[in-house]
Amino acid sequence: MSGSIHHDTRMGVVSLTVSDLDRSLAFYQGALGFTLHRRSDGVAYLGAGGADLVKLVERPGARRIQGTTGLYHFAVLVPSRLQLAHSLRRIIDMQTPVQGFADHHVSEAIYLPDPDGNGIEIYRDRPRAEWRYPDGQLKMGTDPLDLQSILDELAGRDEPWSGLHAETVIGHVHLHVAQIAQAEAFYRDVLGFDLMLRYGPSATFLSAGGYHHHLGANVWAGVNAPPPPDDAVGLRWYTINLPDEAARQAVADRVRAAEITVEERDEGLFLRDPSASGIVLAVRSAGGASR
Numbered sequence: 001m002s003g004s005i006h007h008d009t010r011m012g013v014v015s016l017t018v019s020d021l022d023r024s025l026a027f028y029q030g031a032l033g034f035t036l037h038r039r040s041d042g043v044a045y046l047g048a049g050g051a052d053l054v055k056l057v058e059r060p061g062a063r064r065i066q067g068t069t070g071l072y073h074f075a076v077l078v079p080s081r082l083q084l085a086h087s088l089r090r091i092i093d094m095q096t097p098v099q100g101f102a103d104h105h106v107s108e109a110i111y112l113p114d115p116d117g118n119g120i121e122i123y124r125d126r127p128r129a130e131w132r133y134p135d136g137q138l139k140m141g142t143d144p145l146d147l148q149s150i151l152d153e154l155a156g157r158d159e160p161w162s163g164l165h166a167e168t169v170i171g172h173v174h175l176h177v178a179q180i181a182q183a184e185a186f187y188r189d190v191l192g193f194d195l196m197l198r199y200g201p202s203a204t205f206l207s208a209g210g211y212h213h214h215l216g217a218n219v220w221a222g223v224n225a226p227p228p229p230d231d232a233v234g235l236r237w238y239t240i241n242l243p244d245e246a247a248r249q250a251v252a253d254r255v256r257a258a259e260i261t262v263e264e265r266d267e268g269l270f271l272r273d274p275s276a277s278g279i280v281l282a283v284r285s286a287g288g289a290s291r
Contacts, residue, residue: 003254005192006247007209011170012239012282013052014074016118019233021058023115031096033163048164057236064117067221068228069176069275071235073119077171084108084124085153086161101145106131106212108145116233123171138196138212173238174216177275178224180204183217186274190258191251227276237278248281
């Protein structure tokens with residue numbers, strides 16, 4: 001099956017199941033600097049003041065289940081190193097537990113869990129002109145992150161941080177999948193993303209328009225891991241934003257040709273990948289921020 005996804009494709013809203021909405025909102029607003037856009041009936045929408053970025057759905061008693069497919073992390077892309085420094089300073093000041101830090105050559109990243117263990121990355125991209133392609137292959141890695149250098153961006157700046165910058169977006173989504181070959185066959189050959197990099201036999205990274213990755217997939221939860229049960233915290237669905245209806249229809253046509261069920265929802269066209277992770281195909285609103 002042939003056909004590339006539109007080069008101006010971006011990621012959109014990520015919807016998560018959480019066990020305690022008040023606790024989650026305190027974390028997303030207080031530690032990470034999200035803005036609460038609206039809340040009702042156990043559902044909250046957050047962002048940076050513009051488009052929604054995260055939808056939290058409360059399910060009291062929802063459990064954290066390991067060894068399944070689903071979310072590894074969703075990645076919050078801030079527009080500059082200065083904004084990453086603000087986030088790092090806030091995490092330190094709030095004594096927020098973190099899982100790690102990394103210099104990926106194309107980006108600098110902070111990793112941490114939300115109160116239910118949902119993985120989050122906060123990162124900034126280096127300019128594309130600084131990306132390197134030895135032997136024609138984009139260079140990515142996991143090197144130590146110079147935290148002091150990042151914090152030095154705040155030197156001489158006394159203005160208080162008021163939360164995530166308005167240009168913050170969802171940069172990528174990284175998933176636990178059952179099989180790498182199966183994930184590539186779906187995301188590359190059906191949806192049309194370009195394969196950017198394989199990390200040995202255990203992870204793969206795909207994108208549109210030459211970005212380092214909009215989607216990551218790994219088998220670190222186990223090859224042939226099962227989908228999570230209905231009462232688990234974690235990913236409900238994530239959004240792939242196409243630039244216009246024609247671009248979305250091209251993807252939908254390939255999905256239907258592959259005999260994958262598509263459902264019309266308020267958010268967009270809903271489907272599941274081969275590992276049962278939910279996907280919404282949407283059309284990006286005019287003027288929406290993108291990377």
